[in-house]
Amino acid sequence: MVPVLAIDGPTASGKGTVAGLVAERLGWHFLDSGAIYRVLALAAIKRGVGLTDEAALAAQASALDVAFERGAILLEGEDVSLQARREETGNSASKIAALPAVRTALLERQQAFRVAPGLVADGRDMGSVVFPGAFLKIFLTASVESRAERRYKQLIAKGSTASIDDLLRDLRERDARDTSRLVAPLRPCEDAVLLDTTTLSIDEAVHFVLNLAMQ
Numbered sequence: 129m130v131p132v133l134a135i136d137g138p139t140a141s142g143k144g145t146v147a148g149l150v151a152e153r154l155g156w157h158f159l160d161s162g163a164i165y166r167v168l169a170l171a172a173i174k175r176g177v178g179l180t181d182e183a184a185l186a187a188q189a190s191a192l193d194v195a196f197e198r199g200a201i202l203l204e205g206e207d208v209s210l211q212a213r214r215e216e217t218g219n220s221a222s223k224i225a226a227l228p229a230v231r232t233a234l235l236e237r238q239q240a241f242r243v244a245p246g247l248v249a250d251g252r253d254m255g256s257v258v259f260p261g262a263f264l265k266i267f268l269t270a271s272v273e274s275r276a277e278r279r280y281k282q283l284i285a286k287g288s289t290a291s292i293d294d295l296l297r298d299l300r301e302r303d304a305r306d307t308s309r310l311v312a313p314l315r316p317c318e319d320a321v322l323l324d325t326t327t328l329s330i331d332e333a334v335h336f337v338l339n340l341a342m343q
């Protein structure tokens with residue numbers, strides 16, 4: 129069986145960066161499951177599908193033409209990386225991610241990323257729902273203040289404008305939605321190792337995960 133390392137956690141916890149680097153060091157594939165939810169949100173907006181229309185969104189999820197190529201996110205062959213990474217897309221993704229039929233429609237698509245020699249999967253429910261048999265499950269978190277600060281620095285570095293207060297409010301709203309939804313609510317599974325990165329550098333977090341993976 130192809131090994132899976134699951135890294136779950138809340139928004140802006142750094143899990144995407146850590147998961148990507150761990151995958152690179154191990155020479156394994158990488159699944160950014162949040163990007164799939166983001167692309168689905170973009171596709172829905174593009175086609176005028178309402179973000180609460182569960183049946184239409186699930187149908188769209190089943191037929192979604194999404195691909196990842198050399199760091200770019202493609203929707204129907206078009207590079208949508210920049211739009212997909214926007215804060216408002218993340219908020220729309222979090223709304224449609226609360227719909228059970230959407231999650232079910234995306235399940236097999238995510239599981240198909242399990243390809244030799246191994247997979248590092250980043251998301252909210254990688255260890256609990258998508259890959260319950262993962263050999264290592266990490267729940268990566270950090271204080272909401274440090275997550276807002278990290279997101280702020282990322283946005284400023286990209287040349288965007290941002291306000292720490294707005295980011296804090298958005299993060300709290302997204303955390304509340306992700307943890308209170310009825311399906312796959314965001315919480316560490318029983319067999320997950322908790323990693324609080326509030327005072328850790330990216331390198332330290334990567335090192336911690338690699339050490340556990342190689343034990």
Ligand code: CDP
Nearest residue numbers: 139140161162163165221222225251252253
């Ligand atoms: O980068 P950030 O953590 O803000 O978001 P993301 O990982 O790209 O995911 C965007 C949204 O999709 C999250 O707020 C979640 O609501 C949802 N999501 C999910 O429900 N399950 C996943 N496996 C991944 C993302």
